[in-house]
Amino acid sequence: MYQSYISGVGAYVPPRSLTNFDLEKPLDTSDEWIQQRTGIVKRHWVEGDTSTSDLAVEATKEALESAKLSKDDIDCIIFATLSPDHEFPGTGCFLQAKMDMSGIPAFDIRQQCSGYIYGLSMADAFIKNGMYKNILLVGAEIHSRGMDRTPEGRNVAVLFGDGAGATILSRKEAGADNESHVISYDLHADGAFAKELWTPGPGTGNGKEERLTTSMIDEKLHYPYMNGRQVFMHAVKRMAESLTYTLKTNGKSVEDVDLFLFHQANMRINDKVGEIMGIPPEKVFNTIQHYGNTTAATIPLGMRDAIKAGKLERGMLVGMAAFGSGFTWGSGLMRF
Ligand code: COA
Numbered sequence: 001m002y003q004s005y006i007s008g009v010g011a012y013v014p015p016r017s018l019t020n021f022d023l024e025k026p027l028d029t030s031d032e033w034i035q036q037r038t039g040i041v042k043r044h045w046v047e048g049d050t051s052t053s054d055l056a057v058e059a060t061k062e063a064l065e066s067a068k069l070s071k072d073d074i075d076c077i078i079f080a081t082l083s084p085d086h087e088f089p090g091t092g093c094f095l096q097a098k099m100d101m102s103g104i105p106a107f108d109i110r111q112q113c114s115g116y117i118y119g120l121s122m123a124d125a126f127i128k129n130g131m132y133k134n135i136l137l138v139g140a141e142i143h144s145r146g147m148d149r150t151p152e153g154r155n156v157a158v159l160f161g162d163g164a165g166a167t168i169l170s171r172k173e174a175g176a177d178n179e180s181h182v183i184s185y186d187l188h189a190d191g192a193f194a195k196e197l198w199t200p201g202p203g204t205g206n207g208k209e210e211r212l213t214t215s216m217i218d219e220k221l222h223y224p225y226m227n228g229r230q231v232f233m234h235a236v237k238r239m240a241e242s243l244t245y246t247l248k249t250n251g252k253s254v255e256d257v258d259l260f261l262f263h264q265a266n267m268r269i270n271d272k273v274g275e276i277m278g279i280p281p282e283k284v285f286n287t288i289q290h291y292g293n294t295t296a297a298t299i300p301l302g303m304r305d306a307i308k309a310g311k312l313e314r315g316m317l318v319g320m321a322a323f324g325s326g327f328t329w330g331s332g333l334m335r336f
Pocket of ligand 1: 028029030033034037038113154155156158159197226227228229231232235265266269293323324
């Protein structure tokens with residue numbers, strides 16, 4: 001019997017950092033509005049010709065180093081992103097080429113802010129069934145170049161940042177409960193809410209002759225749209241629901257968990273989830289203040305920063321939960 005465990009963690013954000021004050025003039029917003037409603041203080045946005053796979057390369061290098069593995073030890077790539085380098089092929093293939101890791105399979109998955117938890121479940125299943133030994137699971141996003149960065153798009157543009165997080169899931173023989181391993185996960189989706197947070201184009205569902213037309217660009221269909229209140233309400237309910245289920249099915253309570261790593265969409269969402277579940281605030285590690293919402297990257301990025309801050313150590317029981325476009329949501333439990 002095999003189990004998977006996280007053998008390495010890495011992350012990367014581009015150097016250019018923008019505070020809320022930097023956005024005040026171009027987006028007609030204010031530091032006060034952003035901080036009060038979201039907890040975000042700054043975010044990183046790329047410059048020049050940096051692509052999503054470039055961010056993933058840096059996170060991957062750090063993850064390999066932390067796992068003390070070489071690129072040749074990796075036998076599968078799972079790449080979670082909603083902001084790919086190109087329409088196709090998947091960004092996993094571009095990362096693979098840049099890392100010189102030819103030959104191994106490369107998956108791209110599309111579960112937006114829940115991408116990391118979905119990817120974790122895939123990696124764990126592949127390892128448990130003996131298919132692969134060391135899987136590179138990456139979440140990376142460049143939001144900045146895909147949003148309406150004018151006052152018209154401010155309700156979305158202030159929320160998102162660019163960044164990447166990478167983890168390596170490795171195989172081990174099943175052992176004691178206190179050994180590092182992925183314990184459990186719980187996944188959901190409800191497509192009835194697909195258009196509450198989405199980017200319509202390019203795509204075949206817009207009733208146009210082509211997947212991308214100049215009229216679509218004029219109508220700004222290539223930018224994300226969000227019903228913020230609807231997302232907020234569902235995120236709180238679903239994250240708490242799923243995480244409660246995961247803890248219960250594993251016979252664990254909030255007290256047993258050492259650290260909670262939540263998706264970073266809004267500090268108020270995470271505070272509410274903590275409140276509902278009775279989680280002491282010091283057990284939740286948030287990074288949204290520094291990075292905004294980096295979608296598929298938030299959980300591995302948080303993992304890397306929690307390790308650096310001395311808040312995440314081997315042997316700790318870690319609870320995770322995420323919610324995002326789709327709607328998709330889920331939770332996970334692991335012994336780090
Ligand atoms: N700066 C200043 N004002 C802004 C603004 C901005 N960036 N964005 C919106 N506003 C204004 C609106 O125009 C509106 O003004 P009005 O009352 O004069 O019409 C007012 O603020 C309230 O807007 P509203 O959208 O109702 O605010 P809200 O209290 O719902 O907060 C969010 C907005 C986005 C912070 C909140 O809904 C949220 O966090 N939702 C979840 C988003 C999320 O997590 N997305 C990712 C999911 S993975």
